[in-house]
Amino acid sequence: MGLGLVVAASLLIRFDRQARVTSAVGWAIAPLHAAVTEGGQAVRGFFLDYVALTSVRDENRQLQDEVRILRGEAARTADLAQENARLRHLLDLGDRRKDLRLRAARVVARSSSEVFRVLRIVIDVGDGPVEQGMAVVAPEGVVGQIRSIDGGRAEVLLITDPRSAVDVVLEQSRARAIAVGSGENDRYAAHLRYLPQSVSPIRGERVLTTGDDGRYPRGLVVGEVMEVGEPESGPFKKTTIRPLMDPGTLEEVFVVLGPSGLNADGSRYELEDRKKK
Amino acid sequence: MSVLLPIVLGLFALCGELFVREAFALTRWAPDFAVVVVLWLAVSRGWATSAFVAAACVGLMTDGFVGSPVGIHILQAVFLVLLAGLLADRVRFKSLPGRLLLGGAGSLVSLLLLVAICRIFLGETAIGARVGSLLLPRTALLMLCVPLAFPVLDRLDALVSKRREVGLG
Numbered sequence: 001m002g003l004g005l006v007v008a009a010s011l012l013i014r015f016d017r018q019a020r021v022t023s024a025v026g027w028a029i030a031p032l033h034a035a036v037t038e039g040g041q042a043v044r045g046f047f048l049d050y051v052a053l054t055s056v057r058d059e060n061r062q063l064q065d066e067v068r069i070l071r072g073e074a075a076r077t078a079d080l081a082q083e084n085a086r087l088r089h090l091l092d093l094g095d096r097r098k099d100l101r102l103r104a105a106r107v108v109a110r111s112s113s114e115v116f117r118v119l120r121i122v123i124d125v126g127d128g129p130v131e132q133g134m135a136v137v138a139p140e141g142v143v144g145q146i147r148s149i150d151g152g153r154a155e156v157l158l159i160t161d162p163r164s165a166v167d168v169v170l171e172q173s174r175a176r177a178i179a180v181g182s183g184e185n186d187r188y189a190a191h192l193r194y195l196p197q198s199v200s201p202i203r204g205e206r207v208l209t210t211g212d213d214g215r216y217p218r219g220l221v222v223g224e225v226m227e228v229g230e231p232e233s234g235p236f237k238k239t240t241i242r243p244l245m246d247p248g249t250l251e252e253v254f255v256v257l258g259p260s261g262l263n264a265d266g267s268r269y270e271l272e273d274r275k276k277k
Numbered sequence: 278m279s280v281l282l283p284i285v286l287g288l289f290a291l292c293g294e295l296f297v298r299e300a301f302a303l304t305r306w307a308p309d310f311a312v313v314v315v316l317w318l319a320v321s322r323g324w325a326t327s328a329f330v331a332a333a334c335v336g337l338m339t340d341g342f343v344g345s346p347v348g349i350h351i352l353q354a355v356f357l358v359l360l361a362g363l364l365a366d367r368v369r370f371k372s373l374p375g376r377l378l379l380g381g382a383g384s385l386v387s388l389l390l391l392v393a394i395c396r397i398f399l400g401e402t403a404i405g406a407r408v409g410s411l412l413l414p415r416t417a418l419l420m421l422c423v424p425l426a427f428p429v430l431d432r433l434d435a436l437v438s439k440r441r442e443v444g445l446g
Contacts, residue, residue, distance in 0.1 A: 006359075040298065043299075
């Protein structure tokens with residue numbers, strides 16, 4: 001039987017030159033072959049997808065960790081950039097006002113009172129004693145005055161506090177007045193007292209320090225005219241100004257220690273030069 | 278003795294082999310289940326007619342699955358039954374070492390037979406180099422598969438024979 005089959009198979013190979021029998025067998029097997037192949041590939045695809053999904057989950061977790069770290073770094077960088085910009089802005093004031101001896105300070109707290117407007121600062125940069133009553137300024141303008149000192153910490157009375165009074169002059173009309181803090185609980189503002197009725201302030205006009213009160217140096221911006229009231233029967237006009245600095249966002253300020261002995265541009269007084277000659 | 282069971286087993290073996298090959302993207306390390314069935318036929322049935330017929334059928338199906346000219350794997354299967362049947366009279370393949378030996382020798386012989394048949398009938402000479410790289414993995418796999426598969430195949434055969442006897446009885 002075995003030999004017979006050997007001979008038959010040999011003849012089949014020899015004489016199936018057209019591969020008709022091979023084609024027929026292949027055709028008969030093809031559906032089963034295709035089904036099994038598909039099944040195997042499906043299992044393999046499922047396995048590969050599962051493995052891929054597992055790695056995707058791990059990768060996702062890793063990427064989320066990285067994103068968290070990078071977000072933290074980005075926030076720190078943005079914070080540093082903002083601080084850098086603020087300090088640069090602050091230094092501009094030092095460059096513009098070389099006639100003043102300034103000492104930098106950090107704002108660490110703000111008054112939670114709705115009426116009293118006070119800042120707390122830490123004086124940690126620069127030399128020179130800080131005393132009560134010294135002016136506190138920011139690049140945008142006057143902030144207030146030192147109310148009390150406790151070691152390296154000080155409390156600043158803002159110009160919007162009702163206890164604050166600053167001798168001021170309107171930039172264009174040169175009319176003088178006293179800026180007294182309004183103490184309003186919904187905005188930072190100050191009222192101009194003793195402004196003559198004859199003066200017509202323009203909305204947006206800047207209000208500057210006169211320097212005559214012996215506390216605030218001359219020429220610092222206190223704010224700008226915000227509201228001009230209706231003429232009253234008295235001799236004075238009611239006007240409200242708003243400070244250009246925003247006490248709610250202030251982070252760094254300067255304490256004015258006193259005059260530096262120089263002009264604002266850094267040149268020496270002509271008088272001193274003459275004396276030397 | 279049933280001819281149908283080895284043919285069905287052979288078909289399952291070929292399907293299983295193809296499935297494993299596709300599922301795990303195997304090439305060299307794919308087990309040759311059809312050869313396991315043919316070896317089992319030779320050992321369990323010797324030179325019985327049913328063994329030759331079943332082996333030829335398995336060979337024919339292998340040709341269909343593999344895409345080789347019809348007759349190549351028929352010849353390989355029939356020769357395997359002849360050779361293994363000769364050995365079955367002299368060696369006891371019931372023990373584990375005997376089955377390991379049968380798996381290893383069966384794999385080597387089946388591959389050599391394939392090379393020889395292709396060379397003689399198709400004039401194919403390059404197949405020798407291709408088969409060379411298969412020797413080690415196929416032999417190792419068959420040495421593993423034969424001891425595992427034979428008891429299962431024996432059980433199945435016994436089960437089918439018993440049913441037939443009961444049916445005849």
